[in-house]
Amino acid sequence: MIVILGIDTGFFIGYANQHPRATEIWRESTKGAHELIVSTLTVNEVFTYFYKRGLGKSAESWLLLMQATEMIQLLPVSIDIAVLSARYRLGMQLSTVDSLILATFLTHGCEKMISSDSDFAIVAQQNILLVELLR
Amino acid sequence: MKTLTVEAEITSDGKLRLDVPSGLPPGKADVVLVIQPTTLLKQVDTTQKPIRQPGTEQANGDTEHVADFISVMPLDLNSIANLSHQEKMDRIGKLLTLALQGVEWAEIEEGRRDRNFRH
Numbered sequence: 001m002i003v004i005l006g007i008d009t010g011f012f013i014g015y016a017n018q019h020p021r022a023t024e025i026w027r028e029s030t031k032g033a034h035e036l037i038v039s040t041l042t043v044n045e046v047f048t049y050f051y052k053r054g055l056g057k058s059a060e061s062w063l064l065l066m067q068a069t070e071m072i073q074l075l076p077v078s079i080d081i082a083v084l085s086a087r088y089r090l091g092m093q094l095s096t097v098d099s100l101i102l103a104t105f106l107t108h109g110c111e112k113m114i115s116s117d118s119d120f121a122i123v124a125q126q127n128i129l130l131v132e133l134l135r
Numbered sequence: 136m137k138t139l140t141v142e143a144e145i146t147s148d149g150k151l152r153l154d155v156p157s158g159l160p161p162g163k164a165d166v167v168l169v170i171q172p173t174t175l176l177k178q179v180d181t182t183q184k185p186i187r188q189p190g191t192e193q194a195n196g197d198t199e200h201v202a203d204f205i206s207v208m209p210l211d212l213n214s215i216a217n218l219s220h221q222e223k224m225d226r227i228g229k230l231l232t233l234a235l236q237g238v239e240w241a242e243i244e245e246g247r248r249d250r251n252f253r254h
Contacts, residue, residue, distance in 0.1 A: 046234055061230060062227060
């Protein structure tokens with residue numbers, strides 16, 4: 001059974017730095033165990049580091065590969081997501097980016113989100129979405 | 136004034152031979168030469184070392200590997216379409232490592248802060 005996971009930027013940082021759990025999830029995804037939902041806000045954050053390191057061409061390749069991979073969905077901020085995020089931004093005092101990412105995951109049926117952002121702990125506490133924090 | 140980039144030949148006696156139409160009228164001209172063996176120039180062109188910003192010294196430790204990897208990366212959807220799921224994921228992972236190795240979550244977290252809205 002395929003598990004739909006919301007993947008925050010912290011997951012990618014974890015993977016790039018050999019975090020064991022991030023590596024495990026990536027390996028499982030490679031085998032088709034997970035569908036990965038990624039917000040375009042994460043694309044922005046990852047691209048910033050490609051550019052910072054003078055790797056613009058690599059950034060383009062990364063994006064093309066992400067778009068072409070069946071088990072990864074890159075999702076932009078739609079009107080529905082913007083509206084829904086306002087509720088979580090106010091109700092849980094999340095930052096704008098955090099609330100948009102959470103709303104993206106909820107809108108697209110994620111069963112769990114993977115993040116390094118401890119601000120998302122409240123999301124699990126309020127039973128809105130399962131949150132796995134990479135420490 | 137004109138700036139030309141050409142490949143010239145150094146003869147066996149060490150002299151520089153240039154045969155370049157200048158497109159300028161006859162007469163004397165000042166010429167500035169920067170001479171570097173072509174083999175070195177080609178190394179620079181293909182290595183594609185990342186531009187390092189302050190604070191990123193720990194990242195990209197293996198620049199030769201990085202260059203090799205970038206040089207074989209497909210850059211269009213047609214070539215990517217021929218890759219298997221495994222190959223795509225592997226390449227995504229390697230590229231992520233290039234971009235994010237050595238990055239701390241705190242850096243991203245700081246960029247997300249908009250606490251002014253908070254009560």
